[in-house]
Amino acid sequence: xxxNWGFTTTAIHGGKxxxxxxxxxxxxxxxxxYYYDTVEEGARLGQEIPPGFVYTRWANxxxxxxxxxxxxxxxxxxxxxxxxxxxxxxxxxxxAVKPGDHAVAPSATYQATYQLFxxxxxxxxxxxxxxxxxxxxxxxxxxxxxTRLLFIETPNNPVLGVTDIEKxxxxxxxxxALTIADNTWxxxxxxxxxxxxxxxxxxxxxxxxxxxxxVTAGVIAGSASFIMRAxxxxxxxGTTPDPFGSWLVIRGLATLALRVERQNASAHxxxxxxxxxxxxDRVYYPGLPSHPGHQVASRQMRGFGGMxxxxxxxxxxxxxxxxxxxxxxxxxxxxxxxxxxxxxxxxISSVHMPKEIRQAAGIxxxxxxxxxxxxxxxxxxxxxxxxxRRA
Ligand SMILES: Cc1ncc(COP(=O)(O)O)c(C=O)c1O
Numbered sequence: 001x002x003x004n005w006g007f008t009t010t011a012i013h014g015g016k017x018x019x020x021x022x023x024x025x026x027x028x029x030x031x032x033x034y035y036y037d038t039v040e041e042g043a044r045l046g047q048e049i050p051p052g053f054v055y056t057r058w059a060n061x062x063x064x065x066x067x068x069x070x071x072x073x074x075x076x077x078x079x080x081x082x083x084x085x086x087x088x089x090x091x092x093x094x095x096a097v098k099p100g101d102h103a104v105a106p107s108a109t110y111q112a113t114y115q116l117f118x119x120x121x122x123x124x125x126x127x128x129x130x131x132x133x134x135x136x137x138x139x140x141x142x143x144x145x146x147t148r149l150l151f152i153e154t155p156n157n158p159v160l161g162v163t164d165i166e167k168x169x170x171x172x173x174x175x176x177a178l179t180i181a182d183n184t185w186x187x188x189x190x191x192x193x194x195x196x197x198x199x200x201x202x203x204x205x206x207x208x209x210x211x212x213x214x215v216t217a218g219v220i221a222g223s224a225s226f227i228m229r230a231x232x233x234x235x236x237x238g239t240t241p242d243p244f245g246s247w248l249v250i251r252g253l254a255t256l257a258l259r260v261e262r263q264n265a266s267a268h269x270x271x272x273x274x275x276x277x278x279x280x281d282r283v284y285y286p287g288l289p290s291h292p293g294h295q296v297a298s299r300q301m302r303g304f305g306g307m308x309x310x311x312x313x314x315x316x317x318x319x320x321x322x323x324x325x326x327x328x329x330x331x332x333x334x335x336x337x338x339x340x341x342x343x344x345x346x347x348i349s350s351v352h353m354p355k356e357i358r359q360a361a362g363i364x365x366x367x368x369x370x371x372x373x374x375x376x377x378x379x380x381x382x383x384x385x386x387x388x389r390r391a
Contacts, residue, residue: 015068085204088218162293207336263306
């Protein structure tokens with residue numbers, strides 16, 4: 001494969017499976033297992049790193065093709081696909097820490113990641129600190145002698161907090177800790193954390209990588225040795241993707257750059273429109289100079305992404321009226337696909353968090369989160385304008 005290929009050439013041609021029938025599209029190996037003819041061949045396939053395919057929970061050619069492609073796009077040595085984004089987050093985190101270690105993550109992280117750090121890890125004897133914000137100084141203050149993991153999510157869920165990746169990775173290195181970055185919101189098109197010193201990247205491929213709201217999948221990317229450790233978790237815990245799911249993500253990757261460029265542009269435009277609207281109190285979008293993370297985001301991101309949040313003037317009730325009046329976006333959990341989705345964190349997606357923690361993380365009662373799709377930007381703006389008239 002071409003070493004100097006650009007993003008989309010790599011997304012289309014990188015990690016391609018050489019198929020005996022010369023199929024142009026990556027074939028879907030929809031098989032649970034693979035046969036061998038002799039005991040000797042079976043024994044060879046039973047090794048930790050088999051010289052071929054044995055069983056789909058271990059590895060699958062279609063899934064392998066996806067893994068090679070994502071590794072190239074993230075600039076990682078290797079990658080590992082999982083059945084969901086949480087499969088990737090959980091298996092990567094469990095491969096990074098052991099009982100007695102301490103791990104740090106922001107509290108305004110994705111809700112199930114928050115629960116992993118707040119409930120699951122402590123129940124396995126792993127100490128955790130959930131930070132009130134995404135500042136590198138907060139990570140520094142949380143460090144303990146036994147800190148072994150700094151978990152980053154930037155931009156961050158749902159108020160687009162930005163973490164200075166280079167500062168946090170420098171802290172981790174001086175502390176013998178590992179960094180894992182959830183790059184779901186940014187995508188490797190907008191942000192390449194491994195180039196900034198991060199050890200491991202995780203994705204919910206359900207979002208931008210798949211891009212069409214039709215697949216649940218995840219990916220872990222990092223050094224070959226870390227991927228081997230994570231593979232052990234995935235094989236034991238069983239968070240392996242289905243080959244068809246892997247294929248849908250491969251198909252999505254081909255248009256990732258096209259989609260994300262359009263989403264970057266439309267989200268920026270919508271953010272500017274909302275920021276100038278009399279019935280909007282606040283807009284959270286790292287592309288706006290008023291955003292506290294703007295400078296850091298400008299340094300570490302190629303584009304500011306397709307996610308934004310805003311607060312409707314007047315609080316909970318007016319924000320619910322606007323939320324329910326939107327005609328184009330679907331009110332649905334998830335993000336990163338071709339169609340615009342909206343969520344109401346205080347009313348729906350962040351209700352698992354104690355109210356004080358929610359407020360400290362900046363999740364107000366009036367907040368609406370928008371995942372901007374690839375619809376025509378004029379139509380989106382008109383729709384938000386008509387919905388805001390109901391505030
Ligand atoms: C940033 C982030 N990480 C992880 C996940 C979990 O992904 P999945 O739903 O594919 O398990 C999500 C889901 O919304 C997310 O937004």
